[in-house]
Amino acid sequence: MDEFTVGVLSNVGMISFLALSAYLLLVTGEISFGQQGFFAIGAYSAGIGTALWGWPLGVALAWGAAAAAGAAALVGALTLRLRGLYFAVATLAFAEAVRITFELLRYQVEIDGEPAGPNGTEGFRGIRYVLEHDIGPMQYLGLIYGLLAAVLALFLWLERARIGRVLRMIGEDPALAAMQGVDVARAKLAAATAAGALAGLGGGLYAHLTTYVEPRNFDVMLGVHSLAYGLIGGLGTAFGPLLGVAIDIGLLESTRWFSGYRMIVFGGLVAVLLILRPRGLLDERLVQRLRSGWPFGVHAAR
Amino acid sequence: MSAAPLLEIADVVTAYGRIEALKGVSLSVAAGTITCLLGPNGAGKTTLMLTVAGILKPKRGAIRFEGASIAGWLPDRVVARGVALVPENRLVFAQMSVRDNLLAGAYLRKDRDAVAADLERMYERFPRLRERAQQHAGTLSGGEQQMLAVARALMSRPRLLLMDEPSLGLAPLVVGDIFRIIAGLKAEGTTVFLVEQNARVALDVADRFYLMEQGRVSFQGTPGEVVQDEVIRRAYLGSARPRLPSPPPQAGEG
């Protein structure tokens, strides 16, 4: 594989974590405009772990995910009673506050005679673990997709397990779920925390791939994009958000067929797609049909 | 009845997606009468009302009002033609004043002076609405909201008034008031076609009854025939004493 392809695939993989993070909340019926905040926390925390504290990559990635999960649990607890637009805007406010905090954050340590670490709006340079340890682009790609595969397996198990059905039930009708004895608050908090961890893990991977992050990487655009991926690809299965990422980054951004007016094409495409399929390409009905054996006619009924 | 009916519904089918809620309904409403439609929950009564009002589009069948075919018309044309629906649960505009609710009822009318006169007439007929003219409709009691919903519909000067469960959720005394209003409308020449679960109160005012079950009309007759019919008496009037008032099924005062 050439360098360009590896780069594109790496990007697709990392953004997929963020898209899955937003998707997990969508399944429980919440729209978050703020998952990029947890992505940022993961990126900065993991980057500080390796670059400033000299931790191994694995530990730093886990720490990034844990820090993001902690923040997500806190935000989740504070916004537990909010729904719909209220929740969406609260998460937006949180993520923007995180971004501006990183604009203000200066934590520089002298390493090999050079200052390293977060430096406000200048960004956080020198997250060089991958280079210093001779991890090649292919190896790193393997790491990203290995982790993504593990996460995806977890999602697929979840969708079939009781907890997956519970989360979807909460998404459709929280009052009904509560009547059935589901502890809605606890389930939502757990989902929010897990979504934060996912975004944080993606952020840590991102920081170590690019070796450099800056606060404006994590603006609202990133968050709304990751939300949109789930809806474009479909809300019926965890493959939906991955498909959404693949279409946008893998197809449109990388092929440069529409360079200069890619967004005009992409925007129009998404708008028309949503008219035809308001729940995305792989929506719940299609997934149901696929699961029941369609088109091979095992179950013809809907 | 010899005169041509004001409203004539023939073989109307209305579906939600693939599920047919009306499976070929035929009935007629004579001018100057009160016609009452009975039936259990889910029989399609509200669907029929919404179809006549133009909110739902029938899949097939004919709806004629004063001889003109209005099937498939949009609500604004139906209202302009002289048919108004007082919907189930009233749907008053809670955040708007009582006066603005009434004026909204006259939305399609351009004759401002006549609208002002009609507003005054509504206040005379429903003094409670005048008292509360500047209050938000959401602050009214259930009975007052029902009066407002009727008055609002009358502001379009309909010749046929459709009413979907006007007694729903109201206390028995208030139900009595509402039915006195309905009888008054008939006296003024407005034809009324209403859906009612509470057949007992309707017996006092209605001229003709229809019973709908599972999307079809299964019985029609005069009040006398309703009282005679063993099955209907049991299901809609309670067993023995057909004429005594009793609380409606959902007796939650609003």
Added chain:
Amino acid sequence: MGGRLIDAVQNTLDGLMVGSSYALLALGFTLTFGVMRRLNLAYGATIMAGVYLGTWLTLEHDAGVAAGGSAAVGGAILASLYVERLCFASLPERAALASMVSSFAVWMQLEEAAMLALPRHTYPFPALVSGEPLGVVLPWGALALRLEYLVMLGSAMAIGAGLYFVLQHTRFGRALRATTDNALGARLLGIEVGAMRMRAFALAAAVGGIAGFLIAATDQQVTPMLGMWTTIKGLVAMMLGGLGSLRGAVAGGLLLGVVEAHAQWYFGPQVRDLVAFLLLFACLAVRPAGLLGSARAGGSHRPPGGGRG
């Protein structure tokens, strides 16, 4: 002591004047959210598109500031009708999420279109007024009121009053409020809800277009970031005041302006934005209904008013 006090007064006044433009943005957001029960993320982008049209006319065709302003409003209205048809009217009412994402996609479209038309990062925009700030001498110090801020405040007040009159006292305003309150109830009275929603979008875009024009004329420059900026300011102000309340939108806009002005004065521009977002988060966590929102909004918005089935 007197110095501190006069700073506080000056900041508050500046904040109120800038906040008046936030109030206009929040009013536009509230109008469209009210009739749609769905969030139009492209609201700021439509304003940006209008302002860019105005900028293009003034730059390329030497149009005056009045023509530029009219073009900004007209362009915003046209762009908003495109958004309404494509992202809202074409989707079922319950597909709130799809409409939101669709409007976001169109935001991206409009932003790129604007950058294709005017590719530099910033462009100058003609000032509406120029001149020395108005000096006001008080017993304990002197205030300086910037003329462009005064114009902004005056215009915003005039538009707010006009909007209030239209909504409260005209046939159109009553029908619009009825549609917002209960769409099915409105349809039963012969109000064409679809047309009413289009008009609400156009009205909101006109209000937003004027706000965008005032902001551009005050800053004397435009960037494609105007779309994001107006969306965030309008959204924050609307939620601070209380979703669905027009008075709340005005209060939220003014509050946001005042808080920002003080934070900027004491802590600088980055902290200003941080304070605004933390305030919003805290407000939502503690009192989701907003400053003036009705209590029953508490935490959840009403389901869309619509027919059965």
